[in-house]
Amino acid sequence: MLNFYFNNANYLWINNEFVEWKTANVHLMTHSLHYASSVFEGIRTYNGKAFKLEEHIDRLFDSAQQLMIPVKYSKSDIIIACKALIEKNNLTNAYIRPLIWKGAESSRLISSLLSTNVMLAGWEIPKRIQQPMNLCFSNWINIPPQTIPIQCKSGGRYTTMIISKTESENQGFDDAILLDWRGYISEATTSNIFFVAHDKIITPIADACLNGITRQTVFAIAKKLGIIAEEQYIKPECLIDYQACFLVSTSIEIREVNVINFTALKNHNLQVEKIYDLDNSVTSVIKNYYNKLVNGEEDI
Structure with missing residues (x-):
């Protein structure tokens, strides 16, 4: 069920495919749910353009490298995907959440069987008065x-x-x-x-x-x-x-x-x-x- 908080969040980008928000899911044995083996970013868009997009994706990949999580996509792949998600969901002033996580192929702490997954979510942010x-x-x-x-x-x-x-x-x-x-x-x-x-x-x-x-x-x-x-x-x-x-x-x-x-x-x-x-x-x-x-x- 779509939460009211996630405005205009109709699609996510998951492993190079657009997936409907209401059908997106992960297995309960996902490694990152149990061991926090995930890295993420938070990006803002203004007037449909992501601010400091390259810097955020650079840090996303740096974080994955520090956790020794291999990523099969390039930085440019993810940058292009971010822009495509913004267009797909018709986002203007929005928040983008990239996430890299390990899959559900093993319950062991370390395993070569574990897949790496990449997700991009995005939703519109309603304008609010910012209180001190x-x-x-x-x-x-x-x-x-x-x-x-x-x-x-x-x-x-x-x-x-x-x-x-x-x-x-x-x-x-x-x-x-x-x-x-x-x-x-x-x-x-x-x-x-x-x-x-x-x-x-x-x-x-x-x-x-x-x-x-x-x-x-x-x-x-x-x-x-x-x-x-x-x-x-x-x-x-x-x-x-x-x-x-x-x-x-x-x-x-x-x-x-x-x-x-x-x-x-x-x-x-x-x-x-x-x-x-x-x-x-x-x-x-x-x-x-x-x-x-x-x-x-x-x-x-």
Whole structure:
């Protein structure tokens, strides 16, 4: 049954064929359901054109390589398929989800019998007013890069994120910030975090968080606009001194943060919460430029 959330999602592209959404399925013994042996991407389209499509597909293949999942298609094959899916489903402002996963030929952890499957889904995103976000700190730390490839966008990477997001929403917040194993700010559950310190922007060094494509885009925008952008190791105590904060990702684009709550950081002598400036000029100019960029009105 078609979920109301997936607007215009009439067809999926699966292993070089278009399949009707309502008939698409996988076997219950699919390896990736049991062992999280999958990699994926999230791509936005604006006015029918996918933004940063090549960069997303590059990362998809890099992720598959890091998980040692062989892919029989080329990058250009998947790029062409993405464009065909957009046309097939008549998508304009939409979300595209590429997924690579292992099949159901074996229940063993590792097996040469396992097939590799590739899927592309796409659906229209209704326009909504983006409200500023209220954040808390997670009780969990982000997965250290010594445990899994930190730049690999794999299903297993998001277990900690799911727990953290669920706990934050149960407490009445929109999302959670995770610290890394050293106690530095890492990222939110599905987005990178930036802070405004006077006239410059600061974000965590990407050795313990995903170096997101939107994160990279913000750096390029800052350079274009002459705004200083720095990567730093950021302690929670530093957040008190910053004037503004925003999250960035493909799905939420650039979203202002209203409040960060520090209650979960019991070993830090911090106030209960920090309220940030929602009308910060640095945040506004970057966000406005990003909105023009994705709609083809500006370049970097």
